Amino acid sequence: MSFIACHRTKRALPLYVGGDLNERRATNVLSHLEVCERCANEASRLKSSVDVLRSSPPDVLPPEDFSRFWTELRARSRGLAPVRNDGATFVPAGAPLGSSRRLVFPRRLAAAALLLVTVGFGWTLTGPFRGETENPSNDSVESSPGGTSIQEMDAPPFGRTGVIGEPIFVSGPGKDESVLSAPYRHRELSTPPIGKAQYAIIKSSPISPEKRPDGKDF
Amino acid sequence: MPQASVRMIPQEYGNRGTGTLKKQSVMEVPNEEAPEELADTELVRRCQNGDSSLFRVLVKRYWNKAYSIAYGMVGNRDDAWDIAQEAFLRVYKAVDSFDLTRAFHTWLYRIVTNLSIDSLRRRSLAKTVGLDDVAPSLPDRSPGANSAERKELRLRIEEVFTAIPSKYRAVLILRDVHGLACKEIARIMRCTHSTVRWRLHRARRLFRELWEKNDKRMGSVKS
Numbered sequence: 356m357s358f359i360a361c362h363r364t365k366r367a368l369p370l371y372v373g374g375d376l377n378e379r380r381a382t383n384v385l386s387h388l389e390v391c392e393r394c395a396n397e398a399s400r401l402k403s404s405v406d407v408l409r410s411s412p413p414d415v416l417p418p419e420d421f422s423r424f425w426t427e428l429r430a431r432s433r434g435l436a437p438v439r440n441d442g443a444t445f446v447p448a449g450a451p452l453g454s455s456r457r458l459v460f461p462r463r464l465a466a467a468a469l470l471l472v473t474v475g476f477g478w479t480l481t482g483p484f485r486g487e488t489e490n491p492s493n494d495s496v497e498s499s500p501g502g503t504s505i506q507e508m509d510a511p512p513f514g515r516t517g518v519i520g521e522p523i524f525v526s527g528p529g530k531d532e533s534v535l536s537a538p539y540r541h542r543e544l545s546t547p548p549i550g551k552a553q554y555a556i557i558k559s560s561p562i563s564p565e566k567r568p569d570g571k572d573f
Numbered sequence: 574m575p576q577a578s579v580r581m582i583p584q585e586y587g588n589r590g591t592g593t594l595k596k597q598s599v600m601e602v603p604n605e606e607a608p609e610e611l612a613d614t615e616l617v618r619r620c621q622n623g624d625s626s627l628f629r630v631l632v633k634r635y636w637n638k639a640y641s642i643a644y645g646m647v648g649n650r651d652d653a654w655d656i657a658q659e660a661f662l663r664v665y666k667a668v669d670s671f672d673l674t675r676a677f678h679t680w681l682y683r684i685v686t687n688l689s690i691d692s693l694r695r696r697s698l699a700k701t702v703g704l705d706d707v708a709p710s711l712p713d714r715s716p717g718a719n720s721a722e723r724k725e726l727r728l729r730i731e732e733v734f735t736a737i738p739s740k741y742r743a744v745l746i747l748r749d750v751h752g753l754a755c756k757e758i759a760r761i762m763r764c765t766h767s768t769v770r771w772r773l774h775r776a777r778r779l780f781r782e783l784w785e786k787n788d789k790r791m792g793s794v795k796s
């Protein structure tokens with residue numbers, strides 16, 4: 356058996372055993388394996404290790420854990436989601452598709468009522484000026500039936516805020532790290548579409564050490 | 574407005590027996606379809622249009638997959654849970670910027686994979702990697718998890734994985750454990766198709782080598 360044929364086959368084996376070669380190349384490998392015991396032995400060792408991974412079912416959680424997952428996610432979104440308490444940053448929910456739009460008015464009304472109560476209370480305790488300049492505290496609104504968190508913190512630089520599953524609040528565009536992984540559809544954002552970004556990286560970077568020396572596809 | 578948002582779906586109207594099918598935009602017929610039946614893109618589109626209650630359907634559809642990929646990567650159930658949570662938070666935060674012509678799951682898995690790699694990096698920076706640290710923190714509660722053989726296999730795979738660099742580990746998990754296509758993995762990992770194939774090539778060789786070493790060690794321990 357020629358050294359070159361063995362070498363070529365061995366290089367193709369890791370993809371061959373996983374069924375990741377095209378038909379023509381797979382046929383070439385197979386015809387070599389039929390006549391070369393050493394390569395066939397190598398192939399069977401590789402295949403058994405790939406089978407270990409493929410036969411081992413992934414670790415999953417029981418379906419009943421979903422409600423805990425969802426509850427925790429909502430609770431976390433509360434911490435993540437400071438929203439402005441001025442109506443101007445609120446984006447109404449577009450087309451009336453879901454139930455959330457219908458919930459908007461009572462929630463805002465409740466928030467406004469609480470604002471009035473808080474301001475009034477502050478005024479009676481500490482005088483008119485302090486009451487006018489302070490925003491309602493988070494706690495006072497947290498206790499509203501809807502549970503929408505309204506804090507006096509600044510809105511985050513970008514993205515949807517608000518408790519998950521509840522009416523949405525959107526702040527202006529920016530460059531939040533966590534959002535950069537999203538494939539953008541907004542032109543005004545500075546991150547170009549994936550294709551262009553990749554192209555720029557490929558063009559500007561030196562040859563990847565992971566490329567085969569001959570530059571061919573594996 | 575992206576084209577996907579004007580997806581036309583046939584809606585059947587109560588024509589009292591005529592059975593006529595009319596085409597109408599979903600915009601005009603709210604909530605006719607059960608949310609669980611909707612495609613990912615449609616769910617995302619409706620979330621973008623303000624019906625964020627549908628986000629729950631997306632989470633329910635993918636929470637376990639996100640957890641499972643993260644667990645494969647980090648080998649720790651608490652961390653995998655946190656990564657899955659964080660991934661959905663990021664998706665929620667950025668859902669308005671999502672391009673509806675792309676696949677939702679690819680985006681989600683990319684976030685999960687990146688968070689997992691970050692988590693591994695932090696762990697290795699802190700120099701706390703040791704088998705005790707990556708041992709499962711919670712019991713395995715997957716169906717059929719109680720079999721002793723399976724437990725042993727899991728532990729061995731996790732042990733071998735700790736010695737495989739994260740980018741190779743990621744392709745093994747996405748391709749061989751979760752069965753995703755190489756082209757899809759390329760989109761998830763934001764690299765070229767041939768890079769994925771090269772990583773897969775190296776990863777399978779590395780896994781084989783480490784697995785056989787582990788096999789020998791287990792054999793010598795048993796005998």
Ligand SMILES: [Zn+2]
Pocket residue numbers: 356360361362364387391392393394395
């Ligand atoms: Zn040979």
